[in-house]
Amino acid sequence: MVGSVSLVTLTLLLNAGVSFASNDAASLAGTWSSKSNQVFTGPGFYDPVDELLIEPSLPGLSYSFTEDGYFEEANYQVKANPKDPGCPVASLIYQHGTYRLLDNGTLVLSPFAVDGRQLLSDPCNDKGVSTYSRYNQTEIFKTFDVQIDDYHGIYKLQLNQWDGSPMQPLYLAYRPAMMLPTVTLNPTVASDGAQSTDSAKEKRSLRHLVRRSLENKHRTNAVKKTPNGMLNSDMFWYLSAGMIGVGSLVFLSS
Numbered sequence: 001m002v003g004s005v006s007l008v009t010l011t012l013l014l015n016a017g018v019s020f021a022s023n024d025a026a027s028l029a030g031t032w033s034s035k036s037n038q039v040f041t042g043p044g045f046y047d048p049v050d051e052l053l054i055e056p057s058l059p060g061l062s063y064s065f066t067e068d069g070y071f072e073e074a075n076y077q078v079k080a081n082p083k084d085p086g087c088p089v090a091s092l093i094y095q096h097g098t099y100r101l102l103d104n105g106t107l108v109l110s111p112f113a114v115d116g117r118q119l120l121s122d123p124c125n126d127k128g129v130s131t132y133s134r135y136n137q138t139e140i141f142k143t144f145d146v147q148i149d150d151y152h153g154i155y156k157l158q159l160n161q162w163d164g165s166p167m168q169p170l171y172l173a174y175r176p177a178m179m180l181p182t183v184t185l186n187p188t189v190a191s192d193g194a195q196s197t198d199s200a201k202e203k204r205s206l207r208h209l210v211r212r213s214l215e216n217k218h219r220t221n222a223v224k225k226t227p228n229g230m231l232n233s234d235m236f237w238y239l240s241a242g243m244i245g246v247g248s249l250v251f252l253s254s
């Protein structure tokens with residue numbers, strides 16, 4: 001009898017967890033990072049003033065979204081070379097732009113074409129010289145959802161590729177998002193013979209723009225979310241509920 005009550009409680013808790021999953025712009029907002037928790041969008045990954053991609057200490061993936069339709073991506077991949085394990089190929093990719101949420105739940109990311117950058121390093125074939133180039137890739141996620149991850153006790157974003165196959169899960173790192181300014185950072189150069197004074201002026205205004213954006217971020221109290229930290233009262237409730245659930249499980253099985 002007591003056992004069955006616990007089972008009901010457990011079922012209710014599980015249902016509560018499931019019903020939490022959501023897929024709107026509000027739940028998407030924030031900076032998300034893969035398990036390594038080393039790759040984040042923002043000025044620590046790409047410095048648009050000096051055109052610098054900064055290599056994180058571990059590979060990983062990060063996306064940021066604002067509620068009003070902007071995204072940013074930071075992707076650091078290292079692929080083992082099956083023929084020669086000593087020759088991994090590494091790539092750093094930065095993109096940002098706008099996103100659209102379709103009525104059927106599909107998420108479409110449309111980058112600002114002139115701003116995307118890729119740094120490709122293929123040490124055994126490029127003689128140690130990495131390739132730095134523009135990068136412009138529309139990304140379509142067929143579906144996505146945000147829910148609390150049972151194990152880590154933190155918001156988890158599951159993006160599913162255009163064919164429905166799941167991406168690696170991403171975890172909430174900052175909310176509001178930590179992002180570079182959500183405008184085109186590198187307007188197309190008007191002419192190849194651009195005066196150096198013009199480009200110096202552009203650099204200065206870009207630097208100003210990046211600094212302003214970060215100051216504004218600071219003012220909105222972007223909060224670093226740590227997997228083990230108490231995040232907010234919702235989260236606290238959920239963690240407590242999770243512990244009760246575990247307690248019931250232990251009771252049922254003993």
Ligand SMILES: *[C@@H]1O[C@H](CO)[C@@H](O)[C@H](O)[C@H]1NC(C)=O
Nearest residue numbers: 102103104105106142143162
């Ligand atoms: C939603 O519509 C778009 C465009 O018609 C399509 O490409 C996508 O596969 C659809 N998504 C789902 C989940 O059916």
Ligand SMILES: *[C@@H]1O[C@H](CO)[C@@H](O)[C@H](O)[C@H]1NC(C)=O
Nearest residue numbers: 111112113114135136137138
């Ligand atoms: C960027 O990609 C989009 C979508 O694939 C394409 O329509 C557009 O022409 C590209 N822009 C540039 C400058 O390559």
